Amino acid sequence: MYTFKNTEINNKKASDFETKSLLYLLGMRGDSEEIEIVTVDCFNDVTGSNTDFSKLWDVQSKNHSNLPPSKIGESLFTLYDNYISTINFYDYVLFIPKLNREYLKDPSLNIYSYENINEKQKKGIEKKLKEKINGDKSGNTPTLFSDFLSKICFVEDNYKISNYIKNMSNFKNKKSISEDIYERIFVEIRNAQSALKNSYIEKEMIKNPVEVLKFNRHIKKSEIKTLLISRFVGIDVFSFPGIPLSFFDVLNGLDEEERKDLLQECNENLSRAFFDKNGCKEFWRITEIIIKLVKEKTDNHISVVYGNLILLINIKTQYLTRETVLYMISLVKTGLTNEN
Template identity: 30%
Template sequence: MGYTIRSSEKTSSSASEMETKALLHLLCEDGANGNITGFAIDFFNDVTGMDRNALRLYDIQSKGTDSGPSALGQELVTLYKNYISEFKRFFVAQILFVRSVTGPVLGDQVLTEFRYCDMTEAAQKKLRSSFVQMCEEKTYIDNDFLDDEVIDAFLDQVLFVVAKSDKEDYIRPLIKTKNALGVTDRDLRAIFAEIRKKQLGIKTSSKVEGLELKSPFEAFNSGRFLRRSDIELLVISRVLNRNPLKAGVPKPFESIYNGFEEDYAEEMLEGCQNDLAKQMFTTPEASAFWKLLNDIVTAIKNDPNKGVEEIYREIPLSTLDGCRQMDALSHQYFISIVKEGLKIDKD
């Protein structure tokens, strides 16, 4: 038997905000690990992070209201559906992402992440009872799986996460640089809104209810998949005021470009673009890339009249060496893109 998509549905705008926060929570938590390649949207669950071969699935269900013990129990059903499914071996994390929890859940404790064992004894009983009752009502949960031992193992594995209230707190960690770029909270909220719009577009782009899968990798072909690189490119593009991968020949780079023979100039330009693309999406070197961007912006702001080659010579060698996918030419190409995008008035 395979895995059947069930309970895929459209959602309200308030819920979609929580789903975007859930997606960005997974992305921020993954950080430089690079385990998550992209996200299945309203497919296995609200959001499911996936590695490059769909062998590791990070499952997250979101809830956009205040949650007491009983409500938490009810919301665990879709996570449990995947926990006991034919794809069980692929799900490496079960996360319930909530706006807030009521006092009875944790008692006097103030936690933003917690487990079932951290709850008060009364809350555990209410959650478990509510969870079992909801499972009994769902036709896709076989009664054979309402075994105490299986349920206990599942509850022990679930991570409960309380969402941050501010949207910008989910974008700021993606911009791994000092604020030389002058990015404001308003800018961060605008980026969040664009990611949410992209996520909603994917969510409504195709019908998947009832779809039968033989393997998780089929999610890549479903039309319900958002790549990590698309989010990273969106963030960088908004910070630079342009898409760096569609920059063509920036004006500050024209003198370098024109110095090459015509046949080789295009080949050189393509090489610079490829190097930049690899650098942008080499997750373990993300901090190095943002350090490079920060140093370039600082140098340009210190003296907007300086040319690309002069700025290149000012960048610390340690910064240049940290971006291992780029060479001298692709560094200068990137400097040109940043210089053109900033549009700083010269003296």
């Protein structure tokens, strides 16, 4: 059994640092594509998971202005607790500000193992960690202590807020979106993360990691990516209430049932293209180009924008039919008009 301990109760503000660690899991690792769900303040500050919870990435984040060896040792305690628990975690990450470069063998690294820390600092780290684990100053070596330290990955926060959002999107030209939009999205994610902590799960027990879903303390990658695309376009692309004004020309000549069918088909096609792992990159690229084209000439008819679009990109995704792309262009025009 796994028992949830030291969870934060009614914490109405999730720190920027914890949100950065969440976004680090979802967009800044070599294996981020495997991570589909992140739990908040359950196993740890944040814990990433694949779809069926057969693989878990555990992250403890510590935003201390000063991190001497003793503080580092204290910060590793929750990760150690998980290492010896009944649940197997794939990776153990301590997400921290930049350490004093004198602590490191290779100060050029921002992601490194315990072996990159100098021997002098290791002694201080291990002394304090042993005290935390043992509950005394005996200095006894806890079970699997060295094994645990060999598994730790230190990740330093080396980016500004907007970079964490940019790495979640598949836009090639990151400058096409303003810094202000990236930062507002970050705040939305931080607030959503904070709201998940308002439930009480202290001392709750689970047998299998997937059972954590019943506590509703998780965020899906798909939810964040949906938020991103909606904010970039200026409206909720997948739940638009009505018909975009500029799309009426496409519906002209169709009867009521045909219009309903076409609108439903366009909405379903957009969702399929967006959530299809093989086609989502093309979806992001097409959206980026549409935003650029619409911003350049806001008065252009959607058919003109479409013509310019297909000159710039060969659309291969089967779901992105001509009518679906025209619908997407109409949504973008509506969203960008509403922002002005």
